[in-house]
Amino acid sequence: MSRLLMSGNEAVARGAWEAGVKVGVGYPGTPSTEVLENLVKYEDVYCEWAPNEKVAAEVAVGVSVGGARTLVTMKHVGLNVAADPLFTLAYIGVGGGYVLLVADDPGMHSSQNEQDSRNYAAFAKVPMLEPSNSQEALAFTRAAFGISEEFDIPVLVRTTTRVAHSKSLVERGERDSQPLLPPYAPRVGKWVMMPGNARVRRVDLEQRTERLRAFSNDCEFNRIEMRDPSLGIIVSGIAYEYVREALPEASVLKVGMVNPLPEKLIVEFASKVERLAVVEELDPYMSLRLKALGLSLVETGLPVIGELSPDRIAQAFGAPVRETRDAITDLPPRPPLLCAGCPHRGVYWALGKLKATVMGDIGCYTLGALPPLSAMDSCVCMGASVGMAHGLGLAGTAERPVVGVIGDSTFAHSGITGVLDMVYNGGTGTVVILDNRTTAMTGHQGNPVSGKTISGAEAPMLDLETLVKALGVPWVRTVDPLDMHATLAVLTEATQTGAMSVVIAKSPCVLLVKRDDQQPFAIDEDLCTACGACVRLGCPAIMKAASGHPIIDTASCVGCEQCVQVCRFEAIVSVGPACDFGGGL
Amino acid sequence: MPGVTTVVLAGVGGQGTILAGDVIAKVAVAQGYDVKLSEVHGMAQRGGSVDTIVRFGDCVHSPIVDPGVADHLIAFELIEAARRLTALSPGGRFVVNTRTIQPLPVLTGAMGAPTGIEAALAYEGAVFLDAEALACEAGSPRSANVVLLGAASYGLPFPESSWRDVIASRVPPKTVEANLRAFDLGRKACSEGACGV
Numbered sequence: 147m148s149r150l151l152m153s154g155n156e157a158v159a160r161g162a163w164e165a166g167v168k169v170g171v172g173y174p175g176t177p178s179t180e181v182l183e184n185l186v187k188y189e190d191v192y193c194e195w196a197p198n199e200k201v202a203a204e205v206a207v208g209v210s211v212g213g214a215r216t217l218v219t220m221k222h223v224g225l226n227v228a229a230d231p232l233f234t235l236a237y238i239g240v241g242g243g244y245v246l247l248v249a250d251d252p253g254m255h256s257s258q259n260e261q262d263s264r265n266y267a268a269f270a271k272v273p274m275l276e277p278s279n280s281q282e283a284l285a286f287t288r289a290a291f292g293i294s295e296e297f298d299i300p301v302l303v304r305t306t307t308r309v310a311h312s313k314s315l316v317e318r319g320e321r322d323s324q325p326l327l328p329p330y331a332p333r334v335g336k337w338v339m340m341p342g343n344a345r346v347r348r349v350d351l352e353q354r355t356e357r358l359r360a361f362s363n364d365c366e367f368n369r370i371e372m373r374d375p376s377l378g379i380i381v382s383g384i385a386y387e388y389v390r391e392a393l394p395e396a397s398v399l400k401v402g403m404v405n406p407l408p409e410k411l412i413v414e415f416a417s418k419v420e421r422l423a424v425v426e427e428l429d430p431y432m433s434l435r436l437k438a439l440g441l442s443l444v445e446t447g448l449p450v451i452g453e454l455s456p457d458r459i460a461q462a463f464g465a466p467v468r469e470t471r472d473a474i475t476d477l478p479p480r481p482p483l484l485c486a487g488c489p490h491r492g493v494y495w496a497l498g499k500l501k502a503t504v505m506g507d508i509g510c511y512t513l514g515a516l517p518p519l520s521a522m523d524s525c526v527c528m529g530a531s532v533g534m535a536h537g538l539g540l541a542g543t544a545e546r547p548v549v550g551v552i553g554d555s556t557f558a559h560s561g562i563t564g565v566l567d568m569v570y571n572g573g574t575g576t577v578v579i580l581d582n583r584t585t586a587m588t589g590h591q592g593n594p595v596s597g598k599t600i601s602g603a604e605a606p607m608l609d610l611e612t613l614v615k616a617l618g619v620p621w622v623r624t625v626d627p628l629d630m631h632a633t634l635a636v637l638t639e640a641t642q643t644g645a646m647s648v649v650i651a652k653s654p655c656v657l658l659v660k661r662d663d664q665q666p667f668a669i670d671e672d673l674c675t676a677c678g679a680c681v682r683l684g685c686p687a688i689m690k691a692a693s694g695h696p697i698i699d700t701a702s703c704v705g706c707e708q709c710v711q712v713c714r715f716e717a718i719v720s721v722g723p724a725c726d727f728g729g730g731l
Numbered sequence: 732m733p734g735v736t737t738v739v740l741a742g743v744g745g746q747g748t749i750l751a752g753d754v755i756a757k758v759a760v761a762q763g764y765d766v767k768l769s770e771v772h773g774m775a776q777r778g779g780s781v782d783t784i785v786r787f788g789d790c791v792h793s794p795i796v797d798p799g800v801a802d803h804l805i806a807f808e809l810i811e812a813a814r815r816l817t818a819l820s821p822g823g824r825f826v827v828n829t830r831t832i833q834p835l836p837v838l839t840g841a842m843g844a845p846t847g848i849e850a851a852l853a854y855e856g857a858v859f860l861d862a863e864a865l866a867c868e869a870g871s872p873r874s875a876n877v878v879l880l881g882a883a884s885y886g887l888p889f890p891e892s893s894w895r896d897v898i899a900s901r902v903p904p905k906t907v908e909a910n911l912r913a914f915d916l917g918r919k920a921c922s923e924g925a926c927g928v
């Protein structure tokens with residue numbers, strides 16, 4: 147079969163398919179999202195988005211207990227959420243092969259923190275494979291299922307942004323034929339982890355780890371590449387590619403299985419080279435373990451923060467700094483922003499009017515924290531807004547109304563229990579659910595609110611209002627955030643009820659709305675007083691011009707009329723349909 | 732890295748750099764090269780700065796590059812051209828679309844619109860074209876990225892037919908002709924000296 151350009155994510159999906167995976171389940175999160183989106187395209191695989199990573203991991207445990215092969219996907223912070231099942235899954239082990247893909251984001255291209263998931267492998271006592279490119283992403287994922295079944299253990303496959311989102315050439319294989327699965331049968335000692343059984347499995351886990359240790363030394367994914375013996379580098383993941391580019395002469399021990407480490411191979415490699423160094427992105431995961439083996443390492447001085455690069459590595463080993471052009475300075479930064487017509491904007495405008503203290507959450511709507519909206523005071527982790535709004539209320543130091551703001555996907559992910567806590571304990575704050583009918587930030591995945599599954603099928607739409615009422619919230623309203631004044635009125639009332647309140651701001655993501663019938667607007671300069679109210683919405687279609695009157699870019703205006711509603715001088719007028727754009731690439 | 736050519740496409744989320752990068756990568760693959768293509772998805776795509784990197788040669792290791800490595804910098808927008816200038820090697824080829832998309836701090840008046848960028852880029856050897864205007868001329872205003880592909884193609888060692896094949900296979904069937912016209916106009920702008928190599 148000819149070689150094909152594939153991203154790491156496409157290749158992981160392919161590897162799982164070739165391994166005969168039966169069920170794929172995950173929760174979106176950059177840079178992991180496209181794995182499941184590609185896996186679902188294969189016939190004879192069932193995929194689903196779960197509401198969060200813990201549920202995803204547990205669904206997959208059920209699949210594995212039932213004897214079938216399963217892939218779970220998530221980003222690094224998702225593994226925090228899924229950590230609870232993972233740790234005990236190591237004890238019970240697997241039925242069908244269980245592979246969990248976790249994608250780290252060094253440099254935080256699209257994340258609230260950077261975590262080195264290799265630590266989870268050691269912590270949870272499960273093996274981890276780490277590919278360096280798409281070919282390996284396919285091969286490692288495929289092999290991971292076999293390792294999982296042979297050693298009765300879940301296997302983690304770790305990628306990073308540059309592996310997940312880079313494309314390189316891949317040779318594909320065929321799908322393994324899967325044996326007919328025997329009917330499910332209970333195995334109390336294996337699947338029921340009460341203390342008596344868990345103690346037995348704990349010992350067994352240690353024995354499985356011992357076997358994996360031996361396996362790692364022989365695993366084909368760990369290999370010594372001898373070149374110049376004066377410098378030997380131990381490296382894994384994307385950093386391997388950087389080392390090969392930066393130091394083509396150096397000898398390398400390429401580690402594909404990062405837990406357990408191939409200790410015998412490492413010691414052998416150390417004995418063959420004059421100077422030994424570890425090159426790794428993020429935490430000193432391998433360095434610390436090699437030092438514990440008594441090996442002495444060259445201190446590279448490479449950072450533990452952010453991404454490595456070929457030059458950073460070359461320079462750590464003495465290469466001169468590369469000649470570059472002088473930078474042009476004082477350029478305006480270009481942060482991501484809420485789209486023209488984004489329904490989230492109406493809520494932020496209203497919260498700004500109320501001078502609310504806003505505990506925020508994670509999604510497109512986090513962009514409301516940036517000027518000029520500057521309408522959000524916090525963003526920690528998915529679901530945190532609700533608990534934090536309650537907690538800030540308990541601190542009793544915030545004078546203004548305290549509001550938690552959370553997206554629909556985030557609410558389904560981990561906001562519901564927070565509301566339950568507030569109700570149970572008599573909290574009095576307000577929670578706004580930004581229901582744009584999708585998981586927008588990560589590329590419009592379906593979720594329990596949207597009524598669409600990953601395969602595009604219809605699903606029951608979660609009725610947020612009924613749910614929130616059932617949780618016991620006394621005051622619940624739904625409002626269209628594109629109606630700015632109605633939104634302001636509802637939020638005003640919600641924050642004055644004296645009891646806990648929930649406002650559901652419901653309007654679909656503008657990127658999901660067909661634009662055919664929409665008409666752009668323009669500023670009537672005779673009526674405009676240049677008061678700046680429209681500019682303060684932070685709409686990318688509106689520009690404050692040096693001449694005084696703002697300008698609306700008709701090509702980017704989608705006609706949402708938010709600015710029309712905040713203009714007190716009726717100076718924003720419709721200018722007829724935008725020109726017809728033909729389809730491009 | 733000897734024997735490896737690096738093309739950086741710099742632009743703003745939504746301008747189609749990822750798809751353009753994909754075309755270059757596919758053409759390189761069709762010509763038998765080893766190829767790596769790097770893109771960033773997610774948050775940055777919401778109107779933020781994005782770049783796509785294509786590298787091809789006998790054997791390509793790193794999908795990303797350090798400042799000063801790019802042999803070709805194809806900028807889809809003027810401010811991003813300036814921002815990514817340091818990516819370009821001292822002798823590299825620099826093609827710049829004259830379009831400006833003002834970033835939020837400029838839109839809100841928090842910062843002034845930068846001035847003198849074109850002159851500074853011209854000093855750095857940039858050649859300019861108005862991809863949007865050429866795309867309109869081709870009859871497909873959305874295909875500015877294909878115009879820029881045409882401009883990029885002029886400096887890259889691939890046969891014209893291979894470009895046309897890949898583009899034709901990537902665009903909606905009804906728009907193949909307009910997109911190929913867009914490609915031709917971008918390429919012609921260069922061959923006629925506007926974007927000298």
Ligand SMILES: Cc1ncc(C[n+]2csc(CCOP(=O)(O)OP(=O)(O)O)c2C)c(N)n1
Nearest residue numbers: 175508509510511553554555556585586587
């Ligand atoms: C535990 C965890 N999983 C996944 C993510 C990635 N992520 C960030 S925001 C988001 C969902 C946002 O959807 P929604 O709440 O509906 O807001 P929208 O973007 O639609 O405004 C996801 C999946 C994350 N940050 N943390």
